Amino acid sequence: MPSKPPQLRTALDAQDAILAGVFENAGFNYIAPDILQPADVFLDRSGEDLRTRTYVFTDPDGHELCLRPDITIPVCRHYLEYGPAFREETRYCYAGPVFRFQPGGDLAAKPREFEQTGIEYFGAKDREHAEAETLALAMEAMDAVGLTGYSVQLGDLGLFDALLAGIEMPQRWRSRLHHQFWRPEAFRALLAGLTSNGHAEQRYAAQLTGTDEAEAARLVERILDEKSLPLVPGRSIEDIALRLHEKAADRVEPPLAQEAAKLIEDYLAISGNPLDALDQVAALNAPGPAISRACEALAKRCVLLSGLGVDPSSLTFSAEFGRNLEYYTGHVFQIEVPYKTRTKQVVGGGRYDNLLSDIGAPQPVPAVGFAIHSERLAGVI
C-alpha cells in the first residue's frame, strides 16, 4: 500500500492555508471534528451505496464506528454538541482527511484517503443571501488558489418541488415523484404510470375501494387475526392500512393530466444561464403560488450574486441538476473544470435544511455549505 508523496502533503498544506485564510476572513471559524465517527448516523442518512464505500468496523466494545466518509455530518454533530445555545447564525470551516473505499484499488487518481476542505453555515435567516454568499465564497476560494477556466453548475430542488406543489394531484404522488427525481428512468416510468392509471393491481386494494382508513385498518386486523400473522417491530397495523387505503384510492383517482406530465417534462428540460432559465420557467405558465415564490428566490440569488461580483450569466442552471446525496433540499451547485474529454468536479455544495433536525436538532435549522475536493483541486492547478 503506497503512501502519499511528501510533496503532495506540502502542496495540500499550502493550499489549505490559503483556503482557511479566505474562509476566516469571511467570518468562518475553523474547527477540527473527529475523524472517528459513529457509523449509524452516516449509514442511516446515506444508505447502502455509500456504505459500500465507507470504512465501517466494530470495536472491541461492539460499537459500530466508521472513518468519516464526509465532513458535513461531523460538523453538524459538533454544532449540536458545542454550538450556540440559541441556535443563532454559526459559521464553521474545516479541512481534513475523509475515507472512501475505491473499487479497483487505491490509485493516485482515486485515493481512498483524501482531503476535504469546506464550510458550513447554519441558522442564516436570509436564505438567498446565505446561498449567494457561500457560492461567491467558493468562487473566491478558487480564484485565491489560482484555479482558472472553471465553470459553475446550478440547480434548485426547491423549484422542482414548487412546480409539483402547483400541479393538481394527490400529495402521495408528489412524494413518489420527488423520491424518483434522482433516477430518470424510474421517474419516466412513474410519470407514464400516473397519466395512464397504470397502478399496480393490489390484492386487497379492490376490497377497500371507496372506503376510509378505519375500514382498511379493520380489514388488516381481521386478516392478521384469521391467518395468525404477527406484526414485526417497525410497522403497525395503521402503517399497513394507510398504504392499502392509498392503493385503493389510486384505483379510482383520475389519472394525472397529460398537460401536467408535459409541464413536468418541459420543466426538467430547462437549462441555460439562470436568467434565461427564469424566462423559460416563466414561459411554462406553471400554476400555483409556490413556483412564483421559488422563481423569485432564484432571481434574488442572481441579484445578490451580481452585488458580490459574480456575473450570473456566467453560470449554468439546469433543472435536472441535483446532487445524489439525499440531504440536499434546495439550491445546489458544483464547480467543475474540463478534464480530458469530460469535466471534473472540484467543489460541491448547497442547501440541506433537514439534516440537522434528522440527526437530533430539536427544531429545523437552515443550513448551507460546500466541500472542496482538495486533492483534485491541487491536481488541476
Add this chain to the structure above:
Amino acid sequence: MADALKIAIPSKGRLMEKSENLLAKAGFGIERSGDARGYMGRLTGIENVDVAFLSASEIAGKLRDGSVDAGVTGEDLLWENIPDLDRRITIAVRLGFGHADVVVAVPESWLDVDSIADLDEVSVAYHASHNRRLRVATKYFNITREFFARKGVTGYRIVESLGATEGAPAAGTAQMIVDITSSGSTLRANHLKILDDGVILKSQACLAVNPVEGEKKRATDQIIAALDKLV
C-alpha cells in the same frame, strides 16, 4: 512433470456426498492422502489432478484468488464472493443438485407489500416516520446491494446475519431478509413471504473454473465433458 490441476470439492455434508457420487459416476475416484480425514487427495481415472477438500464458501474464495483452478460450490457463493464473476470465472457445468433460491422476503403481515416497487415506497415512508432506514438481515451483502441497486431501491441498510437469518424480523433486528431457501418452509414458519419479483438468484451446485492452459486445460476439458454427459 507439469503442475497438477487443482480442483476443490466440498469437505462435508450433502454437497460433499453428491459431488463425490457424481464424480464417481463420471469415472473419477477420489484418493485421500494421509489419514482418512485428510484435506488433500488425488483424482483417479485421470492424470495429474489434485483435490483439495474445503468448505463451500472457502472454495469460492480460493477460486477468486486463483489458488485453485476449479471447484464445486454453490452459485450463490460464487456471486457473493467474486466481484465481476462473469468476467473472471466460467461456470462450466451446473450439476443438478444443491438447488436453492436467494430471495427477498418480508413479513407476511405486510399485506400492502407484494413487489420490490412496494418495498421501495415503504422504505421511503419508513424513513420519514422513523428517521432510520429499513434493515435487511443477510449474509449476502454483495448480492443484496447489487440487486437493490439494479432495482433502484436505496432506502435500506444491511445488518449482518450469520445464521438464523429468518428470525431477524421477529427479533426486531431487521424488518426483512435476503436469504437462501429451497422449499420456502422455513420462511413460512417464520411468517415471511417472498416478494413476487423477489427471487434474486436460482442457485445450484456447479463446477466453476478459472482460465487454464495446456495440460491443465486438457484435464478440465476432460472432467467437464464427463460431467456434461451426466447432467
